[in-house]
Amino acid sequence: MATRKYNFKKEDGKIPEGIPFKEGDVITYVDINSKANPPVVTQKNIIMLKRIREERQCDIFGTAALTIADGEKPYIEVPAEGEWSRVWHNHDKIRPATWFELLQFSRALVQAVKAGKTIMDVELPESQK
Numbered sequence: 001m002a003t004r005k006y007n008f009k010k011e012d013g014k015i016p017e018g019i020p021f022k023e024g025d026v027i028t029y030v031d032i033n034s035k036a037n038p039p040v041v042t043q044k045n046i047i048m049l050k051r052i053r054e055e056r057q058c059d060i061f062g063t064a065a066l067t068i069a070d071g072e073k074p075y076i077e078v079p080a081e082g083e084w085s086r087v088w089h090n091h092d093k094i095r096p097a098t099w100f101e102l103l104q105f106s107r108a109l110v111q112a113v114k115a116g117k118t119i120m121d122v123e124l125p126e127s128q129k
Contacts, residue, residue, distance in 0.1 A: 007095045010088045015054055019094070025049045026097040026105060029060060031069075034091040043069035046097050046105040050083055058085035060094070066108045066122070073121045076108040080118045 008016045021027050031043035047062040062085070064078040077084050088094070097105065108122040 007093055009093045010059075010090050013090060015052065015059060015088065019052055021049055021052065021094070021096075023050055026102055027094050028097045028101050029086065029088070030093045030095065031089070032092055039091075043067065044101070045086060046101045047084070048105075052088075052094070057087070059088035061085045064105075064109060066105050068104070068124070074104075074108065074124050075119065075121045076112050077119045078109070078112050078117075 006020065008019055010016065025048075027047050027049050029045040029047060030041055031045075032039050033042045044067075045060075046066040046068070047060065048064040050061040050063055052060050061083045063083060064076065065084045065086075066074065066076045068074045104124055107124065111122045112118070112120055
């Protein structure tokens with residue numbers, strides 16, 4: 001299997017070097033259940049990036065994030081104050097968002113803006129989750 005360019009995996013608790021993403025980029029965090037055989041993706045966060053940096057409790061920070069997880073309704077968070085954040089776990093990856101993920105993120109963001117909400121469940125086409 002070919003390795004995708006700009007696909008970064010956290011190993012041994014260390015954020016990989018050479019990550020080219022900058023503030024304003026839309027990236028995807030891929031949560032992988034590496035104990036499954038074969039490993040499976042259990043959640044994706046499509047993130048409008050603010051920064052990636054090891055901090056006391058989180059590593060990835062953004063201005064908005066769409067979460068798509070197994071067994072849950074997709075939801076978007078657009079904090080009015082502060083920022084969205086998450087821990088980058090070992091074996092999980094970040095990469096540039098695909099064209100389709102950008103479309104999902106845009107649709108979710110429009111729903112939140114129209115509703116005037118900072119966190120809400122969103123509707124995504126069932127076959128495209």
